[in-house]
Amino acid sequence: MRRSRPSAVVALTLSLLLSLSGCATRGGGVAPTDVAPAGAVRPHAITWLLSHPADGAVITTMRALAREYAAAHPGFRLDFVTTPDRPSYIQKYETLAAAGKLPELFDSDATPFxxxxxxxxxxMDAAALLRDFGLYDKYRPAALDYQRFDDGSLYLIPLEYQAEYFFYNKALLREAGVRVPTSLDDFPAMCRALRGAGVTPVALDGQDQWPLERYAALHPFRTAGPDYIRRLKLGEASLGDRTGRRAAEWLGTLGRAGCFQKGFSSVGYADAQNLFTSGRAAVYYTGTWDLASLATTALDAKVRDDVDFFTPPPTHDPVTASNEYVTPSGIGMAVNARTYDPLVRDFLKFALTRYPARYAAAGELAPTTDARTVVPDDATPLYARAIAAAGAVGKRIAMPWDTQLDPTSNTKFQQNLVLLVQGDMSPQAFVSTMDSVIRRNAPRYAR
Incomplete structure (x- = not known):
C-alpha cells in the first residue's frame, strides 16, 4: 500500500504488462473463473509472496493451517517469501509479474497495476472462488469492497479487517481547554490550543508518507464522497475544483497551526507512536492493528486511562455519514491463474474456511462476520469499544489514495504534501502542480 520506487522500474513493468494483455493463460494454468478444475489433488510445494509482518497474526495463522494441511497431505508445503517493507515488496512483485514469475499466491492492493x-x-476471480467455497456471503461487505477494482470486480481475498481512528489523550485536551473536534475544520484551532499549552498536537509518521496522505484523502471524502478519487485519477475531476482547493487549503492550515511535530517528515512509525504513548503528543491517527499497543496493559500506566478515540469527523457540509471512513482490509491475497490446480484449490478451501476463527482468536478483527474477536485478557475497555465501532461502519468507505493514484502521481503527491504542510508550497501551487502531474500520468495507467 505504501510505495515508492524508481520510475525506470515502473516504466519497465508497465510496458511489459501492456504487452501481455489479452494473453489469459499463456504458459499454462486455467481461466480466472475455472475455480474447480478437474483432476486429482496431488500434494506439492506452493509459494506465497507476501508483504505481511513475519511475526504478525496473518502469517502465524496461515503457517499453522499449512502445517495442519501438510500433516494430512504428505508432500505439501507452503513456503513464505516475506518482504514486510512495502515499497521493496511492490518493486519485487511488479518485477516478477512482468517476467511472468509470480508464485501460486501473492499479495497485492487493488491498484491499477x-x-x-x-x-x-x-x-483467479476471487468472488467466484469464495462462492465456490461457500464463503462469499460470510465476508464483511466493507472487507470485500476494499479489495475491489473500480468496476466492482473482485480478484483479491481479504485476510484482515481494520478501522482507522484518531486516538487522543483526554487529559492533554482537557488541560489545553479543547474538546474533541466535531469537524475536520476544527483541527487547526485544536492544534493551536495544544501547541499553546506546550504539547505536540498530532504525532505523525511522516517517514512512511501514507499517514499524511490519509489526511489529504479524508477531507475530499467528507465533502465529495468516495467517487472523487476515482474521478480524479481518471482525469474526470481536478484538484482545482472546489473540493480539491478546499482540501489543499485545509492541509496548509494544519501546517500553519503547527499540528504535527517538528521534523515530522523524517519521523518513523515507532517514534511517532512513542510520542503519543509517552504522553508528549495529544492525537495519533492509526488503525485497530495498533490496539495491542494502545489499549492493553502494555501501555504506560501514566497515560493508559487517558487514551480514547474518535472516528474521523465530518466537515461542516459532509456528504458521507459519521460511521463511514477508512476501513481497510489490508493488502489482499491474489491467486495465480497460471499455477492454479486442484491442490491449490483444496488447500485454499481448507485454509480460508478455518482462517477467520483462528485469526480472531489472536485478538484481531476477522474479515468475516462469523468470527468474533477474542479480546485479550490484558485489554483495557478501549479495546472492546474500538472493535465494536469497527463492526458498525456504513456502506461507503474512504479508499487510501496511495492505492488509487498511479505510481508517478502518487510519489509526486506525497512529496508535495510535505512541502505544502511545511509551508514550502502554497495550496495554489500544490493544486496546479498536482493537476498537471495527474493529468499527464493517471488516465493512461488507470484505464
Whole structure:
C-alpha cells in the first residue's frame, strides 16, 4: 500500500504488462473463473509472496493451517517469501509479474497495476472462488469492497479487517481547554490550543508518507464522497475544483497551526507512536492493528486511562455519514491463474474456511462476520469499544489514495504534501502542480 520506487522500474513493468494483455493463460494454468478444475489433488510445494509482518497474526495463522494441511497431505508445503517493507515488496512483485514469475499466491492492493494483471487473465476471480467455497456471503461487505477494482470486480481475498481512528489523550485536551473536534475544520484551532499549552498536537509518521496522505484523502471524502478519487485519477475531476482547493487549503492550515511535530517528515512509525504513548503528543491517527499497543496493559500506566478515540469527523457540509471512513482490509491475497490446480484449490478451501476463527482468536478483527474477536485478557475497555465501532461502519468507505493514484502521481503527491504542510508550497501551487502531474500520468495507467 505504501510505495515508492524508481520510475525506470515502473516504466519497465508497465510496458511489459501492456504487452501481455489479452494473453489469459499463456504458459499454462486455467481461466480466472475455472475455480474447480478437474483432476486429482496431488500434494506439492506452493509459494506465497507476501508483504505481511513475519511475526504478525496473518502469517502465524496461515503457517499453522499449512502445517495442519501438510500433516494430512504428505508432500505439501507452503513456503513464505516475506518482504514486510512495502515499497521493496511492490518493486519485487511488479518485477516478477512482468517476467511472468509470480508464485501460486501473492499479495497485492487493488491498484491499477493489479487491474492490468487481472485483465490479462493472470489472477483467479476471487468472488467466484469464495462462492465456490461457500464463503462469499460470510465476508464483511466493507472487507470485500476494499479489495475491489473500480468496476466492482473482485480478484483479491481479504485476510484482515481494520478501522482507522484518531486516538487522543483526554487529559492533554482537557488541560489545553479543547474538546474533541466535531469537524475536520476544527483541527487547526485544536492544534493551536495544544501547541499553546506546550504539547505536540498530532504525532505523525511522516517517514512512511501514507499517514499524511490519509489526511489529504479524508477531507475530499467528507465533502465529495468516495467517487472523487476515482474521478480524479481518471482525469474526470481536478484538484482545482472546489473540493480539491478546499482540501489543499485545509492541509496548509494544519501546517500553519503547527499540528504535527517538528521534523515530522523524517519521523518513523515507532517514534511517532512513542510520542503519543509517552504522553508528549495529544492525537495519533492509526488503525485497530495498533490496539495491542494502545489499549492493553502494555501501555504506560501514566497515560493508559487517558487514551480514547474518535472516528474521523465530518466537515461542516459532509456528504458521507459519521460511521463511514477508512476501513481497510489490508493488502489482499491474489491467486495465480497460471499455477492454479486442484491442490491449490483444496488447500485454499481448507485454509480460508478455518482462517477467520483462528485469526480472531489472536485478538484481531476477522474479515468475516462469523468470527468474533477474542479480546485479550490484558485489554483495557478501549479495546472492546474500538472493535465494536469497527463492526458498525456504513456502506461507503474512504479508499487510501496511495492505492488509487498511479505510481508517478502518487510519489509526486506525497512529496508535495510535505512541502505544502511545511509551508514550502502554497495550496495554489500544490493544486496546479498536482493537476498537471495527474493529468499527464493517471488516465493512461488507470484505464
Amino acid at each position: 493489479a487491474r492490468r494483471l487481472a485483465r490479462a487473465g493472470r489472477m
